[in-house]
Amino acid sequence: MRPGFRLPFRPLLLVLAVTAVLSVVASLAFGSEHIPLPEVVDAVTDRFTGQDPGRWDVIIWELRLPRALMALVVGAGLAVAGAGMQTLVRNPLADPYLLGISSGASVGATAAITTGALAGFGIYAVSTGALLGAVGSALLIWLIAMAQGGLTPLRLVLSGVVLSSGLSAIASLLVFLSDDARAANSVMFWMLGSVGGATWEKLAIPAVLVAVVIVGMLGVHRWLDALAAGPETAASLGINVAGMRTTLFVGLSVLVGVLVAVSGGVGFVGLIVPHAARLVVGARHRVVLPVAAVAGAVFLVWVDVLARMVVRPQEIPLGVVTGVLGAPLFLLLMGRGAYRFGGDR
Template identity: 50%
Template sequence: MAALTAAAGGRERGAGVRAGWAGAVLGAALLAALVASVCLGSSGVPLGEVWSAVSRGLRGARPAPGTHDLIVWQLRVPRALLAAVVGAGLGLVGTAVQALVRNPLADPYLLGISSGASLGAVAAIVLGAGTGGLLGLGLSTAAFAGALLSFALVWTLARRGGGFSPLRLVLAGVGIGQFLSGFTHYLVLRAGDEQQTHGVLFWLMGSLGGAQWATLAVPAAAVVLGLLVLLGRARALDAMLLGDETAAGLGVEVTRLRRELFVVTSVLTGVLVSVSGAIGFVGLMVPHVCRMVVGGAHRRLLPVAALFGAVLLVVVDLVARTALPDQELPVGVVTALIGAPTLLYLLDRRLERG
């Protein structure tokens, strides 16, 4: 018994060391990715001008005439920071959803949450002319309302009959997601003009082109609060992976925890979709890859997943902006092109190792 305890302690320390190294490497990678994202773009800006613009922005000085302050400080810097925030949020949401359904390949789309948020946001754009939004609601509020609508429908169906299971939750999420996606496509067809239709379709595939300093505060606060809430339930999340009965035996209120996770993921997804559109695959791949490095303990997994998600989306957004000379790619297209082969490769290696 003592030997088993010592071995378990050794594995825990090893995982902790790996998590520390992963956090340090990802932190450095995130800083490098942010610098590259600010320095590079379709408009050529000398490196000296980039640093001057950032320095003036940090001091709160007015843009100097004839400089590149507008491109660097008003466009590139908030876009790079928003990419990091959204990527971190998607990593957290994916980790929480995978614990919720006990499936390492689940993501917010599987539960219909992203579909609901997209429906609310598209309704605000198409029916509200993209300004005040539908019935006076802003884009963020509409996306959040759509996510909560989806949450309520999926939760009601999953709890129907008094029982509850991850399989029922997934099936309800897939069904509701497809149902709401149908309404979204209908609203796209109802768009007032061709330019608006193109803009909505581009946004649905994921875009950070609308990033502004004013749009950073809400998603950043939501991601930080989401991380703190999930870290506070890290041990309960670990217990849930062992099954509902085992978790209940360890003192976890499974139904209450699952409800809390569903609310957190709905809120985060609604906020993220409202500022970035529907960016797929990040929430699916990031926790899966991080789990291979630092293990499944959520106290370590959650911060690493947030960092890796931030790095990934900053790099992906940079590629989307610079891959083609005169055209910007939707971020979701790049995540699918990069992520799908990567995940298939990782899955193949994992199956080979048994």
């Protein structure tokens, strides 16, 4: 990619959107039981045309389609959360888990797995524990930052890194003290991420939340551009910097907490996809957010396909695949163009 080269926004977004739809349909063919693509298309169209369901109906509609849509939603949400977090702390290394939210979720999920806490929630016990841990860690970060003078980028980064280390140690201690020999494997698999437990019921809340956050951030895209340029620039344009930071922090914390609760800690998506979007369409949030959302969705759908297929019939965690694919892809993109973040090249 030539320095300064940009792809046209609308055609690119249209291509990505069509690719997302086709990717979801194509992903339904892959799994421990391979389904020919024409039969996948027939099973999908039969539902909409009212015809009798075929032999693959249950596998496609009750297992694979919720999973593919969950990957779509989580990928979009993590990409948008990563872009927002990088703007909030003005740090190109920021990702959705920077503030210790993922580590807090890990403590909650680990407690649910190793101690049987929240067993009354049944199949939602781990997700509930993860959500409670994520919300608790976000609240703790907010209280620490406010007690020390406010939500400044440096304070958020330092508090998040320190809290993340402490919470990770607590999660490790819970595994160490557990009498369940399988606890370590279960916790490790959850921490690296999976959408294998997706259901139609679990899909609704993250899908609505991701849509609300994207629309909300697009509604204030000019304020986000100003905030990314620096607090002095934002304040000179009449923006309430403290209020904007607080609102962004709360929205991203809730979003990441819900996404981690339903998918575990899927790494790399929220770090590399926003930067890749900036490389191809520029740094304005009006174009970065939708491109990052759809690109992240497509990326995670195919990551989930690979996770199912590489060692079939077993699955590997999504975080393993995103790391293996994401690192070289991002380095390749960075090496082919002139890239700036916050004025630094």
